[in-house]
Amino acid sequence: MVENSNFRCGFVSIVGKPNVGKSTLMNKILKEKISIISPKPQTTRHQIKGILNDENRQIIFLDTPGYLKPRYELQKKMLEYLQNSLKDSDLIIFITDAKTFPTDYDKELLQLIEQIKLPKLAILNKIDLVDKATEEIKIRQLQQYDFEKVLSLSVLETVDFGPLIETISAYLPLNPPFYDQETISDLPMRFFVQEIIREQIFHIFRQEIPYATTVVVESYKELPNKIEIAANIWLERKSQKMIIIGRNGEMIKKIRENSEKEIHNLVGKRVVLHLWIKIKPNWRKKKNALKEFGYR
The missing domain is CATH 3.40.50.300 (P-loop containing nucleotide triphosphate hydrolases)
Incomplete structure (x- = not known):
């Protein structure tokens, strides 16, 4: 205190x-x-x-x-x-x-x-x-x-x-702290992982792909010598799936490897990331889909 x-x-x-x-x-x-x-x-x-x-x-x-x-x-x-x-x-x-x-x-x-x-x-x-x-x-x-x-x-x-x-x-009120002094954010680790994967998609792809994409972490397991994560990358159209995967899986591999490095920098442990591509047509326009994907 x-x-x-x-x-x-x-x-x-x-x-x-x-x-x-x-x-x-x-x-x-x-x-x-x-x-x-x-x-x-x-x-x-x-x-x-x-x-x-x-x-x-x-x-x-x-x-x-x-x-x-x-x-x-x-x-x-x-x-x-x-x-x-x-x-x-x-x-x-x-x-x-x-x-x-x-x-x-x-x-x-x-x-x-x-x-x-x-x-x-x-x-x-x-x-x-x-x-x-x-x-x-x-x-x-x-x-x-x-x-x-x-x-x-x-x-x-x-x-x-x-x-x-x-x-x-100078413009803030005189108040005791709301959060513990060691806290730098109140968001869960799953949220940061989702954002890191989405960030890599924004860096790698152009035009509509980053905007048609959202990411949901399905599991996050902290093991003695590594962290194992499974996440779904949601898209709006089947044609976008082929772009995200890339020729011989090159693009999805790049997303995975870049994300693993960034998550490792965050958690300080070896990271094994499993990614799946899924389709939900026009998810950006549907309130129920947004709620399902964590936009509440």
């Missing part, structure tokens, strides 16, 4: 359109890979909790799916996760891309969060990709909104996140 009358603890939602650096920001602040990352938009599908602990604070970050107009049930569920995270927050961090701000999605999300009476910070990310004059113009545009502070940085190139952590802490 932390006995510190100045201890701060609260929930911080990180929001933005797809692919602006939300997951990278959380991972770098925590110095842990909690959220999967790929160059493709909409990699994050759930609300992911990552927890920063030190003697003065516990910050519970909520990494959220990128804001977009939903076209099918999975995207509606992703928007619901984002909206729910805002309700649970003590502070909102809006992050955007210095090269593209302001897009229509930026403006829509800004309208949404302006209705929420909570302190907000703005982060103009990827400033290494624009000149100083452009950066200053974008900062002035963000300052027109209801932000306590507008910060500009390159999440990828920043080494010391101490000043940002101090800024965030």
Whole structure:
């Protein structure tokens, strides 16, 4: 139990359109890979909790799916996760891309969060990709909104996140910690395994395949000298199955081997991963299928 009358603890939602650096920001602040990352938009599908602990604070970050107009049930569920995270927050961090701000999605999300009476910070990310004059113009545009502070940085190139952590802490309530001080996320290991496999699919395949894929771990057995995992990769069409398997099984082998390495890095044990490919037509558009696959 932390006995510190100045201890701060609260929930911080990180929001933005797809692919602006939300997951990278959380991972770098925590110095842990909690959220999967790929160059493709909409990699994050759930609300992911990552927890920063030190003697003065516990910050519970909520990494959220990128804001977009939903076209099918999975995207509606992703928007619901984002909206729910805002309700649970003590502070909102809006992050955007210095090269593209302001897009229509930026403006829509800004309208949404302006209705929420909570302190907000703005982060103009990827400033290494624009000149100083452009950066200053974008900062002035963000300052027109209801932000306590507008910060500009390159999440990828920043080494010391101490000043940002101090800024965030100033807006959190005086509270004892919600979680044990050793906890960095409240998500189960099966969830992280599913995300690692899905991340490899996002890295390896193009176009529709990553978006038509979800992963469900069916068994996770911790044995004395290894961890044995069985997982189903669910697709929407039979034609996608042949692409995932690849010629002579090359692609599914690559997914398996890459995933085993990443899971080994996470658990520190030898990993044996068994993968099966299954089809559920149009699962992204069906509420029952989403519930079955853990999108609740």
